[in-house]
Amino acid sequence: MTRPAPSAPRVSRARERILLTADRLFYEEGIHAVGIQRIVAESQVTRVTLYKHFPSKDALISAYLDRRADHDHRQVDGIIDAHRDAPRRALDELATVLTRDDFGATQRGCPFINASAEFTGSHPARVHAREIRRWVTERLEELLRQVEHADPRRTAEQLMMLRTGAIVSGALDANGHLTDDFLDCWNMLVEAGLSRRAEARTA
Structure with a gap:
C-alpha cells in the first residue's frame, strides 16, 4: 500500500x-x-x-530582514535564470528592474541600510545587511566574469555602490532624471571593462 x-x-x-x-x-x-x-x-x-x-524582538527583526532578503534572492536569481545564456542581457535587466522596482518601492531608503544604521557591532540587522549586499555583489561579479569584464570584482562593488547611492538619492533628492542617470552610470561601468578587455586582445 x-x-x-x-x-x-x-x-x-x-x-x-x-x-x-x-x-x-x-x-x-x-x-x-x-x-x-x-x-x-x-x-x-x-x-x-x-x-x-x-x-525576542531581535528574532522578529531577523525574520523581517530574512523576508526582505528572500524577495531580493528571488528577484535576482529569476533574472539570471531567465538570461542564463546571455549574461550581458542579465546585467541590463538587473539595472532596469532596480529602477522599476526599487526606486519606487524604497522611498524611505534601503531597508537593510536603514536597519543596520540603528544598531552597532554584530547585531543581526548589520549581519543581514552585510550578507545580502555581499550576495548581490557576488552575483554581479559572476555575470561580469561571464562577459569577460576586465575587472569584475572591482566593478561589481562599484555597481553595488552606485545602486546604494541611487536608492538614497531616490529617497532624499528631487532628481527627475534619477533613472536615466543611474542607467547611464551602470552601463558606463560595464562597458568600460569590456572595452579594456577588447583593447588588450588587439594590443
Whole structure:
C-alpha cells in the first residue's frame, strides 16, 4: 500500500500577520520607534502568540530582514535564470528592474541600510545587511566574469555602490532624471571593462 505524500506544513496566519505588520512598521517608522505592543495590537494577536513565533524582538527583526532578503534572492536569481545564456542581457535587466522596482518601492531608503544604521557591532540587522549586499555583489561579479569584464570584482562593488547611492538619492533628492542617470552610470561601468578587455586582445 502506497503511503500518501506528506502534506506541506501549515502556514500560521498569525505569524504572517505579525511579520507583515512588523515589515510595514519597521520600514516606515524605524525599528527602535516600534515597540512589541504596537505590533501585537496592529497584527491582532496576543503577546503570547507573538512570542511563540518570535521569542525576542531581535528574532522578529531577523525574520523581517530574512523576508526582505528572500524577495531580493528571488528577484535576482529569476533574472539570471531567465538570461542564463546571455549574461550581458542579465546585467541590463538587473539595472532596469532596480529602477522599476526599487526606486519606487524604497522611498524611505534601503531597508537593510536603514536597519543596520540603528544598531552597532554584530547585531543581526548589520549581519543581514552585510550578507545580502555581499550576495548581490557576488552575483554581479559572476555575470561580469561571464562577459569577460576586465575587472569584475572591482566593478561589481562599484555597481553595488552606485545602486546604494541611487536608492538614497531616490529617497532624499528631487532628481527627475534619477533613472536615466543611474542607467547611464551602470552601463558606463560595464562597458568600460569590456572595452579594456577588447583593447588588450588587439594590443
